[in-house]
Amino acid sequence: MRNPITQLTGQQGLTPVTTIIALLALASLYAIPCFVESPYALHIMILLFLSTIMGEGWNIIGGYAGQYSVGHAAYFGAGAYGTLILLNMKGIPPWYGVWAGIGAAVILSLIIGNICFRLRGPYFVLASIAVAEIVRLTVLNIPSITNGAEGILLSDLPPFKIGERVITDFISKVPFYYIGLTLAVFTILVTWLIQNSKLGYYFQAIREDQDAAHSLGINLNFYKNVALAISASLTSLAGAFYAIYVKFIDPTTVLPLDLSVQIVLIAIIGGIGTIFGPVIGALVLVPLSEALRSNVIAQSLINSGLVKEDSGMGVFLKEHLAHAHVLIYGILVVVVILFMPDGVLGFIKKLAARRKRGDA
Amino acid sequence: MALLEIKNVSKFFGGLAANADVSFAMEAGMIMGLIGPNGAGKTTLFNCITGYYPPSRGEVLFKGMKMNGLEPDRVCKLGMARTWQKVRPLAKMSVVDNVMVGALCRTNSLKKARELAMEQIRVVRLDHKIDFPAGGLTIGERKKLEVARVLATRPELLLLDEVMGGLNPAESDEIIRLILDIKKQGITQMVIEHDMKAIMRISDRIVVLNSGEKLAEGSPEEIVANPEVIAAYLGSD
Amino acid sequence: MTFSVLLQALISGILIGGVYALIGIGLTIIFGVMRVINFAHGDLMMVGMYLTYFLFTLAGIDPFVSIAITIPLMFLFGGILQKVFINRILGTLPQNQILLTIGLGLIMSNAMMLAFTSDYKILTTSYSSSSINLGGISISQPLTVSFVITAVITVFLYWFLMKTDTGQAIRATAQDREAAQLMGINVKWMSILAFGIGSSLAGTAGALISPTYYIFPQVGSAFTLKAFVITVLGGMGSIVGATLGGIIIGIVESVGAVTISSDWKDVLVFTIFLLVLLIKPSGLMGKSRM
Numbered sequence: 001m002r003n004p005i006t007q008l009t010g011q012q013g014l015t016p017v018t019t020i021i022a023l024l025a026l027a028s029l030y031a032i033p034c035f036v037e038s039p040y041a042l043h044i045m046i047l048l049f050l051s052t053i054m055g056e057g058w059n060i061i062g063g064y065a066g067q068y069s070v071g072h073a074a075y076f077g078a079g080a081y082g083t084l085i086l087l088n089m090k091g092i093p094p095w096y097g098v099w100a101g102i103g104a105a106v107i108l109s110l111i112i113g114n115i116c117f118r119l120r121g122p123y124f125v126l127a128s129i130a131v132a133e134i135v136r137l138t139v140l141n142i143p144s145i146t147n148g149a150e151g152i153l154l155s156d157l158p159p160f161k162i163g164e165r166v167i168t169d170f171i172s173k174v175p176f177y178y179i180g181l182t183l184a185v186f187t188i189l190v191t192w193l194i195q196n197s198k199l200g201y202y203f204q205a206i207r208e209d210q211d212a213a214h215s216l217g218i219n220l221n222f223y224k225n226v227a228l229a230i231s232a233s234l235t236s237l238a239g240a241f242y243a244i245y246v247k248f249i250d251p252t253t254v255l256p257l258d259l260s261v262q263i264v265l266i267a268i269i270g271g272i273g274t275i276f277g278p279v280i281g282a283l284v285l286v287p288l289s290e291a292l293r294s295n296v297i298a299q300s301l302i303n304s305g306l307v308k309e310d311s312g313m314g315v316f317l318k319e320h321l322a323h324a325h326v327l328i329y330g331i332l333v334v335v336v337i338l339f340m341p342d343g344v345l346g347f348i349k350k351l352a353a354r355r356k357r358g359d360a
Numbered sequence: 361m362a363l364l365e366i367k368n369v370s371k372f373f374g375g376l377a378a379n380a381d382v383s384f385a386m387e388a389g390m391i392m393g394l395i396g397p398n399g400a401g402k403t404t405l406f407n408c409i410t411g412y413y414p415p416s417r418g419e420v421l422f423k424g425m426k427m428n429g430l431e432p433d434r435v436c437k438l439g440m441a442r443t444w445q446k447v448r449p450l451a452k453m454s455v456v457d458n459v460m461v462g463a464l465c466r467t468n469s470l471k472k473a474r475e476l477a478m479e480q481i482r483v484v485r486l487d488h489k490i491d492f493p494a495g496g497l498t499i500g501e502r503k504k505l506e507v508a509r510v511l512a513t514r515p516e517l518l519l520l521d522e523v524m525g526g527l528n529p530a531e532s533d534e535i536i537r538l539i540l541d542i543k544k545q546g547i548t549q550m551v552i553e554h555d556m557k558a559i560m561r562i563s564d565r566i567v568v569l570n571s572g573e574k575l576a577e578g579s580p581e582e583i584v585a586n587p588e589v590i591a592a593y594l595g596s597d
Numbered sequence: 598m599t600f601s602v603l604l605q606a607l608i609s610g611i612l613i614g615g616v617y618a619l620i621g622i623g624l625t626i627i628f629g630v631m632r633v634i635n636f637a638h639g640d641l642m643m644v645g646m647y648l649t650y651f652l653f654t655l656a657g658i659d660p661f662v663s664i665a666i667t668i669p670l671m672f673l674f675g676g677i678l679q680k681v682f683i684n685r686i687l688g689t690l691p692q693n694q695i696l697l698t699i700g701l702g703l704i705m706s707n708a709m710m711l712a713f714t715s716d717y718k719i720l721t722t723s724y725s726s727s728s729i730n731l732g733g734i735s736i737s738q739p740l741t742v743s744f745v746i747t748a749v750i751t752v753f754l755y756w757f758l759m760k761t762d763t764g765q766a767i768r769a770t771a772q773d774r775e776a777a778q779l780m781g782i783n784v785k786w787m788s789i790l791a792f793g794i795g796s797s798l799a800g801t802a803g804a805l806i807s808p809t810y811y812i813f814p815q816v817g818s819a820f821t822l823k824a825f826v827i828t829v830l831g832g833m834g835s836i837v838g839a840t841l842g843g844i845i846i847g848i849v850e851s852v853g854a855v856t857i858s859s860d861w862k863d864v865l866v867f868t869i870f871l872l873v874l875l876i877k878p879s880g881l882m883g884k885s886r887m
Contacts, residue, residue, distance in 0.1 A: 118875070121690075122694075122695055125691075127871060129822065131871070138864060324707065324711060327707035333703065334701060338682070
């Protein structure tokens with residue numbers, strides 16, 4: 001039953017046709033910067049890639065292994081701070097520094113895992129939040145290393161050279177586009193590999209029923225820690241990428257609870273435990289928050305005549321809707337949990353199954 | 361050497377003795393029936409044996425090895441596996457994926473695991489539903505799935521906890537046939553069951569628990585004729 | 598570090614601990630009856646703070662008096678939240694429940710931000726900075742009044758839960774939902790009551806500290822986390838536990854701020870939290886005994 005839906009959710013292998021379509025899509029994504037010059041368009045794509053990486057990263061521990069960490073900002077921040085601290089203070093270029101960020105995230109995850117994995121369900125969620133807060137507060141309070149509340153501002157990235165040849169100066173957005181795209185494809189590949197391996201089966205068994213999994217020969221502690229370590233490294237990659245792209249980080253942008261919630265949201269909107277769920281989540285969230293931020297929504301409501309520009313509502317919308325994106329996140333979380341707990345993909349699967357039963 | 365030895369096993373929950381000084385042994389290849397009124401401590405004993413929690417006192421010896429305090433995954437790898445009184449399907453995973461989880465206990469290759477899984481699925485006759493999500497199966501199918509899944513771990517000793525509970529006579533007969541087939545493969549079994557007819561048919565020996573203590577042990581004929589056993593089931597007036 | 602400084606920190610810790618206890622009790626009742634971990638609890642408190650602020654600035658009602666209005670209004674608000682949102686996810690995965698309440702909290706705090714901006718508001722009464730002097734130790738007057746009010750509310754709550762039919766029905770539902778239902782208790786209604794009570798306690802706590810705290814939309818999240826530390830420390834579902842937990846955390850914070858530093862006191866609180874989760878997750882008083 002290899003229909004497009006089961007292939008999207010990654011449960012069945014790809015048919016030759018779908019593989020070709022996927023490769024073509026990938027090729028066109030790589031070709032885009034040759035045709036598209038608008039930095040804003042490239043910026044949106046980069047945000048999409050970033051969100052995909054974050055979502056896919058969380059998906060490993062949250063979607064597949066079923067351990068809902070709401071503290072993933074800790075790993076994102078580890079990647080960001082690890083990379084920038086080494087760059088700013090030791091002059092180590094980010095393509096080496098990122099390994100320190102990943103290393104820090106993995107060590108952090110092993111500590112957190114060993115502390116928190118004995119806790120079930122809601123207690124694990126709480127512990128993950130507490131740990132992320134401890135990380136944020138610690139970073140805030142050791143300014144000698146992290147610059148504390150001031151954050152770290154990066155002036156310029158060193159040029160990337162192979163031998164004597166400069167590949168890129170990182171001046172335009174194009175190199176970031178390619179890095180982002182490659183990292184996103186990488187995380188999707190990692191997810192696909194996991195899903196089609198013993199790891200994937202064991203993670204899902206743990207998610208479905210821990211005690212049953214335990215009795216079937218699965219070492220819960222080991223596998224949960226593996227899932228978290230993989231998840232943490234991917235998330236820290238996102239953090240490192242964010243850091244070199246935006247060139248400014250501080251504890252409120254890379255370590256807050258809001259960010260952890262956003263990461264979870266990306267995964268659950270699309271459908272947790274599926275390969276492309278986080279991609280769909282990114283495709284929903286990024287345009288939405290950009291539309292809000294750039295006043296597109298407010299402006300179009302006014303242009304369509306629904307709201308008068310100089311009316312109280314018009315002024316309100318123009319001034320405030322831009323800041324409303326966290327409010328929208330909150331509303332989305334509520335809507336998804338109430339009506340689509342399995343995300344968009346899960347919803348589609350249910351519709352397809354219902355239609356099949358209707359035909360039969 | 362006995363395959364499984366239960367030596368003076370007791371399990372206390374606070375002040376309550378769910379198991380009190382239970383001892384018996386099982387030889388390889390046999391089917392042992394474990395019966396007793398509700399609350400007698402049968403599932404508690406299973407849990408102690410398989411490492412779900414350790415016994416408060418006493419020893420569990422499997423193939424001569426002390427099992428007290430081993431984690432359930434170690435116990436499974438060593439060759440002892442159990443099913444659950446309340447079935448535990450991995451609901452969002454398909455039937456074949458469920459059984460593969462069991463098979464992956466013995467191999468790292470997905471391909472091999474799938475072969476092993478299909479074997480067991482054929483044995484329990486669930487081949488027509490391999491791609492169904494386990495959560496959508498009927499109770500009878502879930503029980504069969506649980507047996508297939510646990511068989512895929514290649515146990516030497518299989519502990520079945522009320523595997524016939526909630527099944528109609530036709531389904532129960534299928535399970536009985538399954539149990540006897542498993543015996544033919546050389547797998548030792550301990551079966552908790554309330555269905556007396558079934559227990560009589562399949563068991564080589566029977567252990568009766570009552571209020572946590574071992575009340576009696578013997579052949580099916582001996583047990584059925586035992587006045588204490590009868591009193592325990594009918595209650596003393 | 599003189600003894601009197603320490604003693605003063607201890608006393609103000611106990612006083613603020615009373616308010617913390619109120620927040621914790623609300624959270625623990627909600628958990629006890631519905632097994633829901635309410636991540637919007639601090640935001641409910643924030644709503645109470647804004648309510649009190651506007652009652653004071655627009656109608657001139659003193660915060661300690663306006664509690665009479667805040668309590669029923671917050672009760673109503675909580676009941677509505679329960680009926681419309683929380684009720685639908687009562688049987689589902691705990692993780693989803695937490696996410697739902699997180700979402701509700703985000704909606705509350707950001708709606709407030711849109712409506713009233715994130716400017717810090719200060720509620721100054723004539724006695725906001727007054728203190729009583731006892732033998733060289735200065736005790737904040739508003740905090741003392743809140744402690745007394747908290748004590749009264751706690752005693753009343755205890756009486757309500759122990760001696761009235763409704764209260765006992767609530768406790769029965771907390772102990773065993775199915776059994777309570779079989780005995781004819783309307784458990785859905787109990788859930789609404791529980792969330793209403795929890796919300797009004799949170800809102801009241803907000804009202805009580807509004808003379809001494811900055812009021813801004815995000816103030817809730819710090820209190821939510823603190824509320825969890827308190828209830829886990831005391832034992833989820835135990836009112837006595839939440840009371841103890843609140844006072845202990847109040848003391849730890851206050852003494853911690855003068856002995857270690859005020860930057861690290863939050864880290865200290867969270868570390869205690871983790872330790873409790875690891876060593877005795879059922880807390881000081883164990884589970885489900887209200």
